[in-house]
Amino acid sequence: MSAIAARRRTLPGFGLTMGLTLSWLSVMILIPLAGLFLKSLELSPEQFWNILSSRRTLNALRVSFGLAFAAACINLVMGSIIVWALVRYRFPGRRLFDAIVDVPFALPTAVAGVALTALFAEKGWLGAPLAALGIKVAFTPVGIFVAMIFIGIPFVVRTVQPVLQDLDPEIEEAAGSLGANRWQTITRVILPSLAPALLTGLALAFARAVGEYGSVIFIAGNLPNVSEIAPLLIVIRLSEFRYADATAIAVVMLVVSFVVILAVNRLQRWAQSRVPAR
Amino acid sequence: MAMQIADSVSLSVSDAKARAAAARDNLRTEPRAVRIVIIALAVTFLTVFVVLPLVVVFAHAFSKGILAYLAALAEPEALAAIRLTLLVAAISVGLNLVFGLVAAWAIAKFDFPGKTFLITLIDLPFSVSPVISGLVFVLLFGAQGYFGGWLRDHDIQILFAVPGIALATTFVTFPFVARALIPLMQEQGTQEEEAAISLGASGLQTFFRVTLPNIKWGVLYGVLLCNARAMGEFGAVSVVSGHIRGETNTMPLLVEILYNEYHFVAAFAIASLLAMLALITLIAKTVLERHLDEGYAGDH
Numbered sequence: 001m002s003a004i005a006a007r008r009r010t011l012p013g014f015g016l017t018m019g020l021t022l023s024w025l026s027v028m029i030l031i032p033l034a035g036l037f038l039k040s041l042e043l044s045p046e047q048f049w050n051i052l053s054s055r056r057t058l059n060a061l062r063v064s065f066g067l068a069f070a071a072a073c074i075n076l077v078m079g080s081i082i083v084w085a086l087v088r089y090r091f092p093g094r095r096l097f098d099a100i101v102d103v104p105f106a107l108p109t110a111v112a113g114v115a116l117t118a119l120f121a122e123k124g125w126l127g128a129p130l131a132a133l134g135i136k137v138a139f140t141p142v143g144i145f146v147a148m149i150f151i152g153i154p155f156v157v158r159t160v161q162p163v164l165q166d167l168d169p170e171i172e173e174a175a176g177s178l179g180a181n182r183w184q185t186i187t188r189v190i191l192p193s194l195a196p197a198l199l200t201g202l203a204l205a206f207a208r209a210v211g212e213y214g215s216v217i218f219i220a221g222n223l224p225n226v227s228e229i230a231p232l233l234i235v236i237r238l239s240e241f242r243y244a245d246a247t248a249i250a251v252v253m254l255v256v257s258f259v260v261i262l263a264v265n266r267l268q269r270w271a272q273s274r275v276p277a278r
Numbered sequence: 279m280a281m282q283i284a285d286s287v288s289l290s291v292s293d294a295k296a297r298a299a300a301a302r303d304n305l306r307t308e309p310r311a312v313r314i315v316i317i318a319l320a321v322t323f324l325t326v327f328v329v330l331p332l333v334v335v336f337a338h339a340f341s342k343g344i345l346a347y348l349a350a351l352a353e354p355e356a357l358a359a360i361r362l363t364l365l366v367a368a369i370s371v372g373l374n375l376v377f378g379l380v381a382a383w384a385i386a387k388f389d390f391p392g393k394t395f396l397i398t399l400i401d402l403p404f405s406v407s408p409v410i411s412g413l414v415f416v417l418l419f420g421a422q423g424y425f426g427g428w429l430r431d432h433d434i435q436i437l438f439a440v441p442g443i444a445l446a447t448t449f450v451t452f453p454f455v456a457r458a459l460i461p462l463m464q465e466q467g468t469q470e471e472e473a474a475i476s477l478g479a480s481g482l483q484t485f486f487r488v489t490l491p492n493i494k495w496g497v498l499y500g501v502l503l504c505n506a507r508a509m510g511e512f513g514a515v516s517v518v519s520g521h522i523r524g525e526t527n528t529m530p531l532l533v534e535i536l537y538n539e540y541h542f543v544a545a546f547a548i549a550s551l552l553a554m555l556a557l558i559t560l561i562a563k564t565v566l567e568r569h570l571d572e573g574y575a576g577d578h
């Protein structure tokens with residue numbers, strides 16, 4: 001072990017590259033983020049609390065967190081179905097559909113925003129038939145929900161897909177030949193093996209949807225207290241030069257993001273401890 | 279009738295082995311009806327949420343004909359936005375490429391405590407809301423920010439100008455190159471580099487002649503994803519840009535402005551360029567992933 005460590009040190013440049021990495025990381029990422037937390041410390045606890053407990057802030061946080069969680073749940077269910085179809089079945093266009101799962105990653109959010117709005121507006125291709133059924137999507141909270149579903153799809157699919165692909169087929173065959181019916185095999189054998197990946201996908205989709213801005217604001221309607229997301233409220237407070245308000249909301253959102261990162265790291269460790277290394 | 283006979287004939291000739299294989303397959307699949315429902319759900323969902331939004335962009339962009347489309351793209355404001363987007367992407371990708379190579383060398387080629395934590399820190403921008411990524415630079419360099427007074431005294435413009443846009447874009451695209459290179463370089467180990475060093479090559483020679491050729495597909499992959507995000511970034515750039523027409527509007531910001539002013543053809547024309555960028559990125563990514571898989575496989 002120590003022999004390996006000693007040998008690795010024979011390559012040059014560790015001090016230089018590590019120094020550059022830490023410096024640039026600090027300048028670009030850590031100092032700007034620390035600045036945000038420092039700014040929030042200028043607020044007294046009462047001021048901080050007053051900002052967060054104002055009706056408009058609470059409603060914006062409720063809209064962002066509530067709809068992001070609901071959208072992540074839809075992504076969990078539909079993402080699982082998509083992964084199952086892509087991994088287990090052969091159908092025409094499978095490779096194409098597999099490739100386009102990544103579109104929400106690659107499409108700029110503003111483009112997604114105007115496209116979804118055009119699609120779901122009252123005269124849009126999908127908005128018109130939905131309006132005939134009495135369902136209004138664009139410029140309502142439902143629109144926010146739709147945009148958050150769009151942005152979250154790849155997170156669940158790309159997290160679960162490799163795990164299902166690597167799942168040992170013999171486990172299923174064993175369950176089946178021991179008398180489990182297909183439903184029992186899926187719910188009691190396959191789903192538990194996928195659980196860490198499914199939860200990771202859920203957490204990643206949720207985190208992305210909570211912070212999402214570009215694809216949401218066009219379709220949202222942005223009515224205060226109804227369809228106004230927290231990131232938009234930050235932008236509005238900034239444009240009013242109410243930096244304290246913007247900072248307080250941002251700190252709450254950042255803390256939630258950090259909690260999600262920790263949860264995902266834990267989940268990954270859990271996944272590694274359960275599945276024997278192949 | 280004929281089918282029944284054919285069935286019974288094929289049954290009678292089928293050997294036990296084939297039946298056993300079929301039974302094994304049956305243990306691992308669902309009834310035909312269930313399969314069709316699952317495929318239909320997956321395809322419908324992806325069509326509604328992914329295919330249709332893409333199609334709608336091009337349909338609206340060309341709704342008044344190709345001449346209106348081209349005229350919208352030839353507007354001075356559109357050309358200025360395209361130029362600014364290319365400039366900002368070049369700066370951000372360049373900075374993140376250098377950082378990614380340096381960080382990947384330190385992290386992948388050496389062992390040290392806290393490596394996982396360092397990677398988590400590099401990943402941070404992925405989990406920060408784009409709006410907050412812009413906000414942190416407003417708090418640093420804005421009129422009321424920590425360095426705002428000093429910048430004003432020295433007449434340096436960062437916010438509402440190209441440096442601010444480049445900074446915010448570099449922040450949101452920070453992890454892409456490093457994250458593409460670290461696992462690849464870890465997989466490749468250090469043996470080739472050690473051989474080069476022991477044969478008398480300098481550190482830089484080793485890096486440029488041994489390491490870089492081995493990771494070229496990974497570098498391209500990281501640059502590709504970094505560039506796509508840099509050109510398409512909206513939230514962070516929106517906060518720091520100031521929206522000065524013809525000066526600080528990138529392509530995504532111009533899409534928003536044109537859309538809000540009901541210039542739908544022009545908005546979707548710019549949007550279609552960004553959508554094409556996304557599609558080209560995805561195709562190139564698929565090709566590169568094949569090269570990368572070979573790179574990983576060739577090592578085993």
